Amino acid sequence: MMLSKGLKRKREEEEVEEEKEALAVDTWWLDPGHPAVAQAPPAVASSSLFDLSVLKLHHSLRQSEPDLRHLVLVVNTLRRIQASMAPTAALPPVPSPPAAPGVADSLLASSDAALSASMASLLEDLSHIEGLSQAPQPLADEGPPGRPIGGAPPSLGTLDLLGPATSCLLDDGLEGLFEDIDTSMYDSELWAPDSEGLKPVPEDGSGKAEAPELDEAELDYLMDVLVGTQALERPSGPGR
Amino acid sequence: MAGAGGGGCPAGGNDLQWCFSQVKGAVDEDVAEADIISTVEFNYSGDLLATGDKGGRVVIFQREQENKSRPHSRGEYNVYSTFQSHEPEFDYLKSLEIEEKINKIRWLPQQNAAHFLLSTNDKTIKLWKISERDKRAEGYNLKDEDGRLRDPFRITALRVPILKPMDLMVEASPRRIFANAHTYHINSISVNSDHETYLSADDLRINLWHLEITDRSFNIVDIKPANMEELTEVITAAELHPLQCNVFVYSSSKGTVRLCDMRASALCDRHAKFFEEPEDPSSRSFFSEIISSISDVKFSHSGRYMMTRDYLSVKVWDLNMESRPVETHQVHEYLRGKLCSLYENDCVFDKFECCWNGPDSAIMTGSYNNFFRMFDRNTRRDVTLEASRESSRPRASLKPRRVCPGGRRKKDEISVDSLDFNKKILHTAWHPADNVIAVAATNNLYIFQDKVN
Numbered sequence: 179m180m181l182s183k184g185l186k187r188k189r190e191e192e193e194v195e196e197e198k199e200a201l202a203v204d205t206w207w208l209d210p211g212h213p214a215v216a217q218a219p220p221a222v223a224s225s226s227l228f229d230l231s232v233l234k235l236h237h238s239l240r241q242s243e244p245d246l247r248h249l250v251l252v253v254n255t256l257r258r259i260q261a262s263m264a265p266t267a268a269l270p271p272v273p274s275p276p277a278a279p280g281v282a283d284s285l286l287a288s289s290d291a292a293l294s295a296s297m298a299s300l301l302e303d304l305s306h307i308e309g310l311s312q313a314p315q316p317l318a319d320e321g322p323p324g325r326p327i328g329g330a331p332p333s334l335g336t337l338d339l340l341g342p343a344t345s346c347l348l349d350d351g352l353e354g355l356f357e358d359i360d361t362s363m364y365d366s367e368l369w370a371p372d373s374e375g376l377k378p379v380p381e382d383g384s385g386k387a388e389a390p391e392l393d394e395a396e397l398d399y400l401m402d403v404l405v406g407t408q409a410l411e412r413p414s415g416p417g418r
Numbered sequence: 419m420a421g422a423g424g425g426g427c428p429a430g431g432n433d434l435q436w437c438f439s440q441v442k443g444a445v446d447e448d449v450a451e452a453d454i455i456s457t458v459e460f461n462y463s464g465d466l467l468a469t470g471d472k473g474g475r476v477v478i479f480q481r482e483q484e485n486k487s488r489p490h491s492r493g494e495y496n497v498y499s500t501f502q503s504h505e506p507e508f509d510y511l512k513s514l515e516i517e518e519k520i521n522k523i524r525w526l527p528q529q530n531a532a533h534f535l536l537s538t539n540d541k542t543i544k545l546w547k548i549s550e551r552d553k554r555a556e557g558y559n560l561k562d563e564d565g566r567l568r569d570p571f572r573i574t575a576l577r578v579p580i581l582k583p584m585d586l587m588v589e590a591s592p593r594r595i596f597a598n599a600h601t602y603h604i605n606s607i608s609v610n611s612d613h614e615t616y617l618s619a620d621d622l623r624i625n626l627w628h629l630e631i632t633d634r635s636f637n638i639v640d641i642k643p644a645n646m647e648e649l650t651e652v653i654t655a656a657e658l659h660p661l662q663c664n665v666f667v668y669s670s671s672k673g674t675v676r677l678c679d680m681r682a683s684a685l686c687d688r689h690a691k692f693f694e695e696p697e698d699p700s701s702r703s704f705f706s707e708i709i710s711s712i713s714d715v716k717f718s719h720s721g722r723y724m725m726t727r728d729y730l731s732v733k734v735w736d737l738n739m740e741s742r743p744v745e746t747h748q749v750h751e752y753l754r755g756k757l758c759s760l761y762e763n764d765c766v767f768d769k770f771e772c773c774w775n776g777p778d779s780a781i782m783t784g785s786y787n788n789f790f791r792m793f794d795r796n797t798r799r800d801v802t803l804e805a806s807r808e809s810s811r812p813r814a815s816l817k818p819r820r821v822c823p824g825g826r827r828k829k830d831e832i833s834v835d836s837l838d839f840n841k842k843i844l845h846t847a848w849h850p851a852d853n854v855i856a857v858a859a860t861n862n863l864y865i866f867q868d869k870v871n
Contacts, residue, residue, distance in 0.1 A: 227704065230761070231831070234764075242513070242514050242515070243512070243514045244622040245603070246602055246603070246622070246649075247652045247654060247671050247767075248767055249652060250649060250651065250652050251671055251707065251708045251711060251767065252652060253650075254707050255704055255705065255707065259704055262704075391805060404510070404511070404513075405510055
């Protein structure tokens with residue numbers, strides 16, 4: 179991971195270089211009558227802002243437990259920028275974000291299909307995670323009908339997150355950097371390729387993984403393996 | 419309202435002069451991450467002041483009583499109790515570390531000699547009892563002073579144990595642990611006016627608990643979409659009404675506040691009131707949503723108003739008017755032209771809190787460069803003050819600060835580009851009755867009082 183961090187830092191430096199140019203025209207997207215607007219060609223600022231947002235989204239997704247607020251705000255901002263960069267001339271300079279489902283498609287159409295697909299399935303996996311972790315929770319059934327805090331039946335989707343959750347990084351061509359790292363954990367049949375939901379270019383373009391249901395016995399076995407694996411591979415430093 | 423940092427008239431009433439009182443915390447330039455203060459809260463009487471930090475510790479300060487032999491220490495806060503509230507945890511199932519950082523502390527109203535508070539990290543809420551022990555019983559019949567049991571045959575007479583004074587010992591013990599009810603990160607807890615229940619809110623859900631019951635809670639709000647791909651909004655803060663035990667509000671990342679009535683239905687997914695100010699088209703930008711995201715919501719003590727904090731402003735709302743706030747106070751409008759840089763360095767996601775004074779006549783919130791702002795609602799005046807070691811001589815008056823938005827900088831003004839964005843004041847608290855404020859500046863806690871006090 180040290181290597182990938184170094185790479186990220188380098189890209190951020192490049193980003194900062196671009197941003198230094200952008201700072202001078204920091205106010206361009208204010209009132210079009212603002213004097214600063216005349217200085218900047220809008221397309222340039224927009225593109226670096228788009229790249230910056232994609233970088234932020236990438237960084238947010240890479241966290242072991244993404245900050246949902248940060249993620250949602252960055253995604254919504256990205257959608258705004260995306261919409262404004264659409265070739266349609268009729269669009270107002272800063273359109274309000276369109277309804278969510280339609281925008282997902284335009285996001286996917288962009289060059290960052292891999293990222294948006296993984297983001298989509300990551301958010302989906304978060305819900306699977308919840309189903310699994312809340313299984314032992316006692317249900318609040320009686321008395322005033324508050325909603326019982328039970329989960330959906332656990333599904334294989336969880337494993338996608340527990341597995342190489344950052345496979346989107348590997349698909350960027352950084353795979354070679356990890357050649358000297360022991361990845362035997364990921365070579366077991368549990369991480370069979372067809373169970374992974376984070377493959378970059380899904381056929382139907384929606385990025386969702388179809389997951390078979392697990393029964394109790396399989397689940398127990400998997401948990402034993404996971405706990406055993408964790409005992410072997412306890413991370414030495416904070417991965418926050 | 420004045421933007422960059424008002425006139426020299428301090429807020430909170432006429433002739434009110436804020437003075438340095440105390441500062442707690444290390445002086446080192448190198449700040450240990452664990453020492454960063456993450457929450458500050460006075461109790462109901464104001465005699466106790468609690469802080470939580472990123473290392474999961476809670477430190478409680480107690481106000482000194484008036485003491486003739488040490489007149490200058492009247493009103494000083496000194497350490498009363500320190501304890502480790504939360505430890506770092508590892509969730510084996512999700513392969514995730516759970517931070518021990520204390521997100522919020524809320525005191526319970528005092529009902530007996532002991533003090534109770536709720537403290538929470540991202541996942542678990544704990545009820546702590548803080549009690550004093552200043553007496554020790556001596557003269558037991560069945561055991562001697564060492565604690566060893568006496569031979570019953572040797573006991574020939576009975577005596578009544580007597581209480582003898584001992585050095586004050588303050589003990590903190592966890593009385594309840596409310597766990598496993600939040601999948602997402604807890605951002606708020608709020609004690610109900612019935613003193614029996616409280617709510618906890620995470621990014622997508624709000625739960626209602628009974629203080630005596632730890633193995634279940636009732637989910638009262640759930641905004642998680644069936645398909646997570648459709649997620650566009652999260653809950654950012656929640657609070658119960660100070661007087662009506664059936665009413666609470668929660669704010670969102672889209673700058674809206676929903677008021678819910680628990681009498682209407684068990685599941686409060688449908689709000690009773692919806693507070694949102696229409697966007698000003700002239701200031702619309704790519705960052706409009708991010709800067710409208712509400713980072714804190716607080717009811718006034720009277721229960722008539724509520725205050726919301728977004729990135730650039732503080733708004734006061736009348737609960738009877740949903741269409742727009744009754745007051746808008748600009749905290750640091752000079753940052754509007756720097757939003758791109760602030761987005762790039764993530765400062766735009768900083769979550770500032772806000773607070774009311776006792777009479778609800780003034781409000782306070784933090785900013786950057788260790789500045790904090792106070793707004794007097796009656797006089798419409800505001801002031802910018804700084805929490806710094808330089809102006810921390812005992813009872814030294816705080817000098818109002820001014821930020822120069824651009825162009826020619828006047829003497830004593832600070833230009834926007836010189837502001838230190840690493841010095842953020844996110845957490846502040848106002849004594850419930852007196853003009854005493856606590857301001858958390860990274861790892862230091864500043865206490866300021868007015869001169870009259």
